[in-house]
Amino acid sequence: MKQILLIVFVILLTGCSTTDKLSRTENLPLVTKSHTTINHLVIDPVGEDANTDIVDRKDVFTVDGLSDIELQNIQMPSLKYVSAQLYETGASISSIWNENFIPMYTEYNYNLLEIDEAAEMITDLNERYSELETEISKISIPTELADNEREHLSKMKEDLLLAISNRTLAILEFKSMIANKKEAHKAFMDVHISNSDRYIKHVEEVNNELQSSDDSLVTSSE
CATH class of the missing domain: 1.20.120 (Four Helix Bundle (Hemerythrin (Met), subunit A))
Known part of the structure; x- marks a missing residue:
């Protein structure tokens, strides 16, 4: 009878240990996933290309038919x-x-x-x-x-x-x-x-x- 109780106790301890390990392991992907998401927002090359494209479009302003000197005279x-x-x-x-x-x-x-x-x-x-x-x-x-x-x-x-x-x-x-x-x-x-x-x-x-x-x-x- 004592042997049976001992075996049951060992099984229960093993189960608790396994459950605790599983619990800790389940938390790891959450941390890793969160970290990956942050990195994606900061250094995602697609985002950088989009921002660069917007800046380039803002700089495209020209006045046809006027020389640099004429443009300078308009400003000053x-x-x-x-x-x-x-x-x-x-x-x-x-x-x-x-x-x-x-x-x-x-x-x-x-x-x-x-x-x-x-x-x-x-x-x-x-x-x-x-x-x-x-x-x-x-x-x-x-x-x-x-x-x-x-x-x-x-x-x-x-x-x-x-x-x-x-x-x-x-x-x-x-x-x-x-x-x-x-x-x-x-x-x-x-x-x-x-x-x-x-x-x-x-x-x-x-x-x-x-x-x-x-x-x-x-x-x-x-």
Whole structure:
């Protein structure tokens, strides 16, 4: 009887040992499988190829028909480009005056100008100059230019703003002429117009100098 119990006890111990080993073995594939999955996500060559393909597609942007120099000019305006832009704006100051003020002043001299008509024309003239003033202020001077180049362009912008300011003062004197009929206002108006023309003329002279200069001289900071 004791022998039988001993045999049964040994069998039970053997079974427990085998069950414990099986339990441990079943856990191993879970760890290994998890590790394999992580490695697959990190170093899977298919994933790397996909990412590289996306980056390559983003880099494919071309502008047909433009040289490298032309593309560079689009990104960074040159000295001559900005100078010409300012000059053209200065020409607009004179053209607006000729188109709006001169006909009105002519009617005034012939006593044909109505008060209501004058008020409307003056309002329109002031609005156009205000818009032009904003346009001038928005013209940016490239920071890549040399100090002397930036100084030339800054002076041109300043002259244009002063030209508009003097035109506005001339308009105020003209309004006083209509209201008071005093010749003194005409004298002040003429002074403001003369000053405005002088500033515009200076812008024209600077632009002509810059446009006619050799690039190697224009871009010199000495």
